[in-house]
Amino acid sequence: MQNQRQSNIELLRIIAITMVLILHFNVHGWNPDILRGGLVFSWSSLGGNLVESFSICAVNVFVLISGYFAIKLSVKSVLNLYIRCFIIGLITYLAYLLIAHEPVSITALAGRVLAFTHNHWWFVISYLGLMAISPILNAGCEALDKRTFQYTIVILTIFLLYFGWGKYLEKLNDGYSLIHFIYLYIVARYLKLHVSSTSIRTYRWLWLGLFVVSAVCLCVMSYSISRNMFTYDNPIVVLESLFMLQFFLSIPFYNRFVNWAAASVFSAYLIQESPYFGYRWIYPTVSDSIANGALGGGALLFALYVAGVLVLSILIDQIIVVPIIQWSNRLLVYAENKRNS
Numbered sequence: 001m002q003n004q005r006q007s008n009i010e011l012l013r014i015i016a017i018t019m020v021l022i023l024h025f026n027v028h029g030w031n032p033d034i035l036r037g038g039l040v041f042s043w044s045s046l047g048g049n050l051v052e053s054f055s056i057c058a059v060n061v062f063v064l065i066s067g068y069f070a071i072k073l074s075v076k077s078v079l080n081l082y083i084r085c086f087i088i089g090l091i092t093y094l095a096y097l098l099i100a101h102e103p104v105s106i107t108a109l110a111g112r113v114l115a116f117t118h119n120h121w122w123f124v125i126s127y128l129g130l131m132a133i134s135p136i137l138n139a140g141c142e143a144l145d146k147r148t149f150q151y152t153i154v155i156l157t158i159f160l161l162y163f164g165w166g167k168y169l170e171k172l173n174d175g176y177s178l179i180h181f182i183y184l185y186i187v188a189r190y191l192k193l194h195v196s197s198t199s200i201r202t203y204r205w206l207w208l209g210l211f212v213v214s215a216v217c218l219c220v221m222s223y224s225i226s227r228n229m230f231t232y233d234n235p236i237v238v239l240e241s242l243f244m245l246q247f248f249l250s251i252p253f254y255n256r257f258v259n260w261a262a263a264s265v266f267s268a269y270l271i272q273e274s275p276y277f278g279y280r281w282i283y284p285t286v287s288d289s290i291a292n293g294a295l296g297g298g299a300l301l302f303a304l305y306v307a308g309v310l311v312l313s314i315l316i317d318q319i320i321v322v323p324i325i326q327w328s329n330r331l332l333v334y335a336e337n338k339r340n341s
Contacts, residue, residue: 007255009065010262012248017265019058021306024272026052028283041223047299053218056230059123060241063181067188071134076332078131080325085115085124087321088270092277099281120275122176129178130185137182141189149190156183165233175232204250207243214240264317271313
């Protein structure tokens with residue numbers, strides 16, 4: 001069993017992508033006013049705010065996972081990401097044409113080939129940049145002694161707090177940026193290199209408790225502070241994501257189904273945020289159906305939409321995308337062997 005990939009972080013990936021789906025459906029359907037500060041309290045908005053507060057850390061968690069286990073940059077990793085983006089972009093575009101009864105646009109079809117830049121996936125672009133500089137980040141983090149590493153994180157934290165979350169300077173864009181990803185990556189590398197797994201396991205329930213406290217604080221502050229609290233660079237959100245990562249690191253286990261599903265969950269984000277199928281069909285459909293339902297019925301529909309997109313995405317990825325990626329990987333191995341022979 002030691003040779004098997006542990007499932008605690010794979011489960012975290014599934015939970016994090018589910019949180020991403022929740023965040024997007026919350027903004028585009030259940031609680032569209034969530035991103036403005038100083039909200040007026042109401043029982044109808046409380047559920048949406050709580051959902052947002054517990055889920056907003058999801059994107060940070062993805063980047064922290066990459067930093068903790070270190071990205072291994074290769075042609076294979078970049079090509080696999082491109083294939084997944086291209087295939088999902090193409091499928092969602094064709095699905096939208098069938099639903100909307102629209103003719104094929106050559107320009108839009110060509111845009112699917114430019115999968116990294118023409119699909120409204122800001123996360124993919126920032127993550128691709130992170131992949132590109134990951135060898136430098138990995139080598140730098142390995143070379144730093146613990147004290148210098150700590151100083152570096154403190155200085156970066158102060159910089160991002162003041163110029164980013166505090167003052168909105170330097171176009172740091174609420175954490176929707178490569179520099180925020182770099183910061184999270186470095187913090188996670190420090191956690192991996194200088195914090196023992198025994199220490200993380202010892203404080204397992206503390207991490208969970210702090211995660212809950214952070215989420216509740218975010219919810220309360222969204223009503224009391226006249227600015228958007230649900231940003232990725234909010235220091236409370238950053239801490240919340242760190243608490244969540246450490247809690248899951250403290251509970252190692254193995255489950256074959258979890259590992260199987262986790263390998264395909266990223267496609268759920270790609271499908272939900274696709275420019276045609278997502279923004280022109282899924283989001284309007286969710287918004288209309290939730291708005292026309294009672295509070296309890298709306299919450300049920302919300303949960304069904306999240307579960308439906310997640311399950312459908314995993315199946316599409318496993319049936320269509322994974323075989324293509326496996327075939328591509330075999331071609332790369334064959335080409336490498338031919339070059340070395």
